[in-house]
Amino acid sequence: MPTTQEIPTASPIGRGTPRIDGPLKVSGAAHYASDFHFPELLYAVPVEATIANGKIRQLDTAAAEKMPGVRAIFHRKNIGKIFRSSAGKGNEGICIERRPAFEDDVVRYYGQYVALAVADTFESAKAAADAVVVTYAKEKPNVEFKLTADHDPDTVETSYGPEKRVQSERGDAAAAFASAPVKLDQTYVTPAETHVPIELQGTTAMWDGDHLTVYEESQAIFNLRSVLAQMFGLPYENVRVITKFVGSGFGSKLWPWTHCPLAVAAARQLGKPVKLVLGRKMTFQAAGHRAHTQQRLRLGATPEGKLVSLQQDYVYERSMLEEYHENCGEATSFHYSVPNLRVHFGRARRNIGTPSDMRGPGAVPGLYATESAMNELADQLKLDLVQFRILNEPKIDEGEGIPFSSRHYVECLQLGAEKFGWSKRNPDVGSMKRDGLTLGWGVAGAAWIATRDDAAANVELRDDGSVRVACGVQDIGTGTYTVLALLTADKTGVPVEKVEVVLGDTMLPHGPVSGGSWATASVVPAVFAAADNAMTALLNAATTTPGSPFENRKQDDLAFKGGRVFVKADGPGGGVPFADLLKRADLRLVTGSGRSEGIFGSKAKPKFSMHSYGCHFAEVTWQPEIARLRVSRVVTVIDGGRIINPLAGRNQIEGAVVMGIGMALLEHTTYDPQNGAPINSNLADYIVAVNADVPKLEVHFLDYPDLELNAIGARGIGEIGLAGIAAAITAATNHATGVRVRELPIRIEDLLKSSVLA
Amino acid sequence: MKIFELTRADDPRQAIAAAAKANTAQQGADIRFIAGGTNLVDYMKLNVETPRQLVDVNHLPFDKIEALPDGGLSIGAVVRNSDLAYHPIVRKNYAVLSEALLSGASPQLRNMATTAGNLLQRTRCMYFRDTAMPCNKREPGSGCAAITGVNRGLAILGTSEHCIASNPSDMNVALAALEATIHISGPKGERSVTIGDFHLLPGNTPNRETVLEPGDLITHVTLPPPSPGNRSLYLKLRDRASFEFALASAAVVITADGGKITRARVALGGVGTKPWRSMEAEGELTGQSATQAVFQKAAEAALRDAKPQSQNGFKVELAKRCLVHALKLVTQTA
Known part of the structure; x- marks a missing residue:
């Protein structure tokens, strides 16, 4: 034995x-990236532009240079050459903001770096950065909230390659909509959101001859390596990037931002290691954010509730130079069965920092809009929100015309409904009460790419x-x-x-x-x-x-x-x-x-449509006496392949739901209408959910392995939990208050219009 | 942050003498007292405050909470907010103060923040906090970016064409409803000022926020004895459930006799350029029955002079609901 x-x-x-x-x-x-210290380490602090549009007329560094402990004030004329980087196939050489800092004297967004102070201590560097006097030729920035698509060709270049603006099309969506017996035509708006991971972005760079080592909190160290090799003209193998721990990124640390090569260049010029850690304010300005979107949804259905047409026309903001694509149509073409469909996008330039990937990019704002439209149409049809979805379940991916590798969306909805107690829902607005509070129940579906x-x-x-x-x-x-x-x-x-x-x-x-x-x-x-x-x-x-x-x-x-x-x-x-x-x-x-080999970005037509699915059932409580709406309960069901570690997996989904509560009720990056600054650039004014906002969360995994993806059938689950939750909460809010919010976040000023008064 | 000198005052006279040399006790002061530092250090980091000298007053003998012979309470200037909030006399006789303190900030901040520091807490107006922006409070004559900008969180009462910054403190609102007195020791001796007179309306000089002069040191705050049979309460409304400044809040101290209100003290927070005592609301309540209709009239009276901006009109209705609900809760029979 x-x-x-x-x-x-x-x-x-x-x-x-x-x-x-x-x-x-x-x-x-x-040890996180900025926890590493080295002999003779110097500290760098960028000088941020205080205009959002214009030119640098004069940069006076005289006072700053004379301050104690200051080693250098860098700017366009003395930083040395920083080349650009070009993306190849796969995740190589990707830089969302391709213009290296200091490349020219033009300021295109508030907080763009215009100089860099380097000193013996962080405090001295900050004081020196503050002492740099910049004079600008200022022009009025365009940060207009309402988005009208710029004139663009049918196929546009984006950060990730060319995209057709008619992203998906089948049947004749316009004609089918025109003749549909039941119609919905609404526009949904999501604001700019900022990632705000607790660990700030930063770079510590050191040179040894023509070898470069960078400590950076990166979500993609090999991409950063190829970017830095290109930007500094180095052999690929001469660049080493180290990221032992990351204090969350949510996409903000996926691709390098302009501060990173600045730290590298400063270390090169001074021959000493340089550490540059952004302040919280800077992370709102020049380290990415989720693009503000505006999405018109037109849905047509039969009186029985079968979708006959779906049109999604969306516009998102982009920065003045870059082409980041916020793919709100990510899940639209396959999520429901509909014979006539058209997904189309446009972009609008703004004097803002460059938007980028944020947890569930594209799909999260996209599904907020499409799932909201589904809820509204179901209400119009007087159909149950769950039944309406099940009624429109597709047999195959109708966008690609290929089978799903493993899709159990209906089972998600059914299990969620059972765990939540959905059958007890009275659909009448304001009809459900508990402990003197009015209840609202809502639901929405989720999908996210598996690759x-x-x-x-x-x-x-x-x-x-x-x-x-x-x-x-x-x-x-x-x-x-x-x-x-x-x-x-x-x-x-x-x-x-x-x-x-x-x-x-x-x-x-x-x-x-x-x-x-x-x-x-x-x-x-x-x-x-x-x-x-x-x-x-x-x-x-x-x-x-x-x-x-x-x-x-x-x-x-x-x-x-x-x-x-x-x-x-x-x-x-x-x-x-x-x-x-x-x-x-x-x-x-x-x-x-x-x-x-990866399969993402492969030109070959896939045999299967691979995605994760899920749904959220949300309950809100409404207290009209004080216009207080709180999320009180969320049940989430995820079809995310085989779950390798359910403990960490549940934690991922719970965290995403909390972020979704923030998306639905709290978060928005606000640009000052006059000077274009993201004005609420701190954690007191950019409101995210705190512990007291977190209700009872219940997470269920279906645990069906997706063996088309890999040998154990595991998919990733970092993003699926955020998809759909905002639409579930807006539906619950409507159910409780009768107020249909189509521009996130739901605010007290919206709710004060509620006629549900007790 | 600019380089500054930190000195420690061992007795009040030393502190007063040091600060008496300041150019002002208002915005732009070159000499500042520092206690908890939870507000001042923030503003120094942002270069909104750039003192060349800080006088540490943490060691001055103003850290006691003492019952007064008349039944009132004396609160030392450097008593920490958390110690004050959990003090048994405060909880028993001045519940509104305890609740207001505990609704503010976070435990870590309340453990540092002091009574006098909270009285002097400065606005969260985003334009005041950014030295790249025009702001009449920070830089007199530069203009107000908030009036034409993002003003959702700012004041609707007591504003002027030069400034609409709201007073962010919760504690101050409770002190207003409790009719606190601020005790000041200065180069010319000692004096006391009621909470109503302590903070100034912005008018043409939003940079002047209080009656303090150079060298003036707040030593303690006194509360009158609690009115017999009174009940008090603080209700704070905000976007999220915790750790956020008020959009609207109400501090109410009510004495009722057989359903009739015999004495009412009402103050509002989040809506005023200073802690907003509403004698208009008190007038509508006194002598009346504790009914919804009376509360509504009081709320209408309190907000009658409100001047909403482009984004904060909702605060008028929200503040009314806040006050009505606070009155309802405080007059409910236990």
Whole structure:
């Protein structure tokens, strides 16, 4: 009988596992990018433009240069050359704001960097930055809230390549709408939102000859490496990027912003390491935000509730130079069955910092609009909001004309309805009460792309029985360290505690971006292949080492399971721990590499439509006496493939729902109409949900593996939880108050119009 | 932040002598007292305040909360907001003050913030906080960007064409309803000022926020004895559930006898350029029955002179609902 230690470990996949990096984080031992200090480190603080449109007429640095501890004041004339970077295929060389800081004297948005103070201490650098006097030729900025599409060709260039403005079309949507018996024509507006991760963006850069090392809180270290190699004209391998921990990014740290090359250039000019950490205000100005959108939805249906036409015409803001594409049509073409459909977009230039990806880019504002329209149309049809959706469930992806790999949206809705108690909903506005409060119940659906990025990994089996897995992916606070440990433990049968995980360094095998909810799905095949290769190396040693219990056996006769090697025919009862075999062969370790091709951005037509799905059921309470609306309960069901770590997974969805409460009720970046500044650029004036706003949250995973995506059927779940929640809350709000809010966030001033008074 | 000198005052006379050399006790003061620093340090980081000298008053003997012989209460200038909020006499006799304090900021901030500092808390107007913007309060004569800009959170009462900045304090609103007195020690001796007279309306000089002169040191605040049988309450309305300044708030101190209001003290927050005592509302309430109709009349009276801006018109209705609801709650029989 095997001893207890010898019992093969059951797979940890699907078991709730506390994060393996948790102790480091709670004890302060986890070093985030700006926690690293180096001898002779200098500090840099940018000077921000205080106009949003115009030209720099004069830049007076005399006073600042004379201040104590100041090493240099950099600007266009003395920063040295910073080249541009161009994106290739895959996630290489991507810079959303391509214009390097200081490239010209034109100011196109408020807070654009116009100079950089570098000093011995942060305090001296800040004081010097404040002492730089900039004179501008100022022009009126365009930050007009109402969006009218600029004149654009039918196909436009965007940050991620060309896009047809008619994004999806089938049938004759206009004609079908015109003749539809029941119609809805409404416009939905989402404001600019800012990511506000707790950890601020920043860069610490140091040069050693023509080798550059950068510590940066990046969601995509290999992209940053290629961007910096291009911007500084360096061989790719001369650039090293290190990101051990990220204090959340929500997309704001996906692609580099203009401060990063500034820190690198300053370090180059001064020959010393330079640290540049943005202030909170700067992160509202020049580190991305979710674009403000305006979406007209036209839906037509039969009186029985079958959709006959769906048109989505959306406009989003873009900055003066860049072409970031906020793809609000992301989920529109496949989410419901409708024979006639047209999705079309336009863009409007504004004097604003460049928008970029923010958690669930495109789909989150897009689904807010489409799901809101679905709710309104259902109300108009006097149909139940859940039934109306089920009635329009598609059999295939009608946009692409291909089958779904794994879609269980109807089951999400049914399970959610059951867990929430939806059948008790009285659809009459203001009709439901509890404890003296009026209740509102709403629902909305969610979808998010499931795909994979390129990934490579290395696995080592070591003679002390431990395993090391290395991959140049990032853990952005979502549990990637733990996912890598679980995957490796699953494949090798070594307990999770004996797996060492190394990530966040471009010295490691090329990892995927931590964005798009792709990281987990992408690392699965690479880690599995690496583990297979390491195990093959071990079996090689086992069959060729003189005196090995498996000497002269065929490798095919052997199996590696539960951390042990055994003869297949004898079954797993006996066998030898792999560490023993390594020692016998005089091997410290064996190593295996694995890599997998991504499928994102591939030109080949996919065989399957791969997405995650979900739905939210939201309850609000309404207290008209004080115009107080609060979210009191949310039930979320997610069809997100196989869930590797339900503990971290639930946490991801809960966090997204809390962010969704902020999106629905609180968050908006406000531009000053006169000078174009994002004026509420701090955490007191940019209101996000706080603990007291978080209601009872219930999360259910359907856990159907999507085996078209990878061997264990895991998708990513970082973004799906934010999709749809705002539409569920606006529907609940309408149910409680009778006020239909079509411009987020829902504000007290909207609710004061409610006629539900008690 | 500009480089400054930090000195520590060991006794009040030293502090007063140091600060008496200041050019002003208002915006632009070159010498400032510092206690909790929760507000001043923020503004120094933003270069809104640029003192060359800070006089630390944390060690002065003004850290006591003491019952007064007349039944009132004396609150030291450097008593921390959390200590004040949880003091048994405050909780028993001045519930409105405890509730107001606890509705403000966060526990960490309340552990630092002091009584006198809270009295001097400055506006959250976003234009005041950004030195790149025009602001008559920060830089007299430069204009008001808020009137034509983002003004959703700003004042509707006591405004002028030069300034619409709201007073952000919750504590001040409770002190207004409690008719507190501010005790000041200065180069010319000691004096006391009622809370109603302490803060100034912006008028033509929004940079002048209080009656303080250079060297004036707030030593303590006194509260009159609680009116027998009174009940008091603070109700704060805001966008999110916690950690946000008020859009509208109401502090009410009511004495009722057999359903009839015999004494009423009402102050509003979030809507005024100073803590807004409403004697108009008090007049509508006194001698009347505690009914919805009476509360509504009081609310109408309190907001009669409101001057909404482009974005904050909703505050008129919100403040009315806030006051009516506060009155309803405070007069409900237990």
